[in-house]
Amino acid sequence: MPTLRDPQYRAFARRELSRRQGGRCVYCNREFTKGGPTRMTIEHRKAKMKGGKDDLKNLAAACWHCNHHRGEQMNETKQRKEAMAKAI
Template sequence: MPTLKDPQYRAFARREVHRRQGGRCLYCHREFTEAGELAMTLEHLKAKMKGGTDHLKNLAAACWHCNQHRGKQMNTTKLLKEAKMAKRAADARSEEKV
């Protein structure tokens, strides 16, 4: 299967995803520009680190601003989940001592 590291596949994927979404961001629905915060970026719907692939079905077009915001949001969510799990583990340990 081709990956986004291949320049020809990356160009094809960008064109196809842009066409599929009508030239608009998946999240804010604004039209893409050539540069700046509304420049098009490719977004993995399921992150590669969570098992996602470079297949067209897993790719979406997002403006740079939304792509960056989503990354920060995912990191915050991950940190909150880890904190909750650590608290539960600490609570379970303290209950065992009683």
């Protein structure tokens, strides 16, 4: 199975995801730009650290802003769960 480490597969995935989503972010629906906070990034729907794969079914195109903030939210949620587990 190809991975996003392969530049050819990564380029293919970027083109295909952008085409499927009409050049828009999966979360905020803003159009992608060449740079700045709305530039396109590849997002794993199920994180790799949780067993997600680099398969197109598990990937989405998200703007940098949404991808960055989603990661922060996931980390905060994980930290809260760990803190609650320690408190018990």
